[in-house]
Amino acid sequence: MALIHKEGYKLLLGAGLLLALATSLAWHFWPGLPATLISAGSGSIFLLILQFFRNPPRRISNPDDSLIYAPADGKVVVIEEVEEPEYFQDKRLQISIFMSPLNVHVNRNPLGGEVRYVRHHPGKYLVAWHPKSSTENERTTVVIAQQGQEVLLRQIAGAMAKRIRNYLTEGQHVAQGSEMGFIKFGSRVDVFLPLGTQIEVGIGQKVKGNQTVIAKLKEGQA
Structure with missing residues (x-):
């Protein structure tokens, strides 16, 4: 079982690309503290979206329909x-x-x-x-x-x-x-x-x- 659910693949890809672009532009135009803050914010947003789509393995060891x-x-x-x-x-x-x-x-x-x-x-x-x-x-x-x-x-x-x-x-x-x-x-x-x-x-x-x-x-x- 995948640890990230399939419903999140497209959103994570799109968000990852946009956040990576924002981080890259920040380091190009505002190097130093502004770029560091934007990088940290982008990383936090991506991790927040990632946790929405986590899919931990959950198996029932002894199925019992009662x-x-x-x-x-x-x-x-x-x-x-x-x-x-x-x-x-x-x-x-x-x-x-x-x-x-x-x-x-x-x-x-x-x-x-x-x-x-x-x-x-x-x-x-x-x-x-x-x-x-x-x-x-x-x-x-x-x-x-x-x-x-x-x-x-x-x-x-x-x-x-x-x-x-x-x-x-x-x-x-x-x-x-x-x-x-x-x-x-x-x-x-x-x-x-x-x-x-x-x-x-x-x-x-x-x-x-x-x-x-x-x-x-x-x-x-x-």
Whole structure:
């Protein structure tokens, strides 16, 4: 697995060339302290962009589809029972993970199974913690089914994150922990689980994709 995600290749190349040009011009026209400051600033900007697209290897050593792993790095900001209107049209347990610009932005499948549903919805760019962001922002919804159990995942754009990538197609079979997609510059991922699911995290807890178990399904849940 590449340590830099493919979504960042073009941006890193373009930014690298522009920053290198700015540094070169600075040393040509303003040698000394001004050029040194511009060089340091250019290097800092490039490193900041680089960390947005880091892709650390995260393998699940013992896959277990009764366990729901975090689909993203970030902080748990919502745990509540809600009405899910798009697919289930009934009550579900929602866990929401907010990704700051400093988090890893790769999104991963929290369980394995068949992709039953994929929809992209254009929308607004409210801040990701806004209560209406889950239904009004640009978003992509995915449902994965495993042995009669369905889990809904929703990638949500935010005020900064306006580029959602999702790599799944309906009918595809995915492995637990494999890549689901990428949200550039952070935002939020919602997970909708059957009522009665055992929650393993708390509000404000920091989680890591493919490492933190956020819930445990009961046998026979759907």
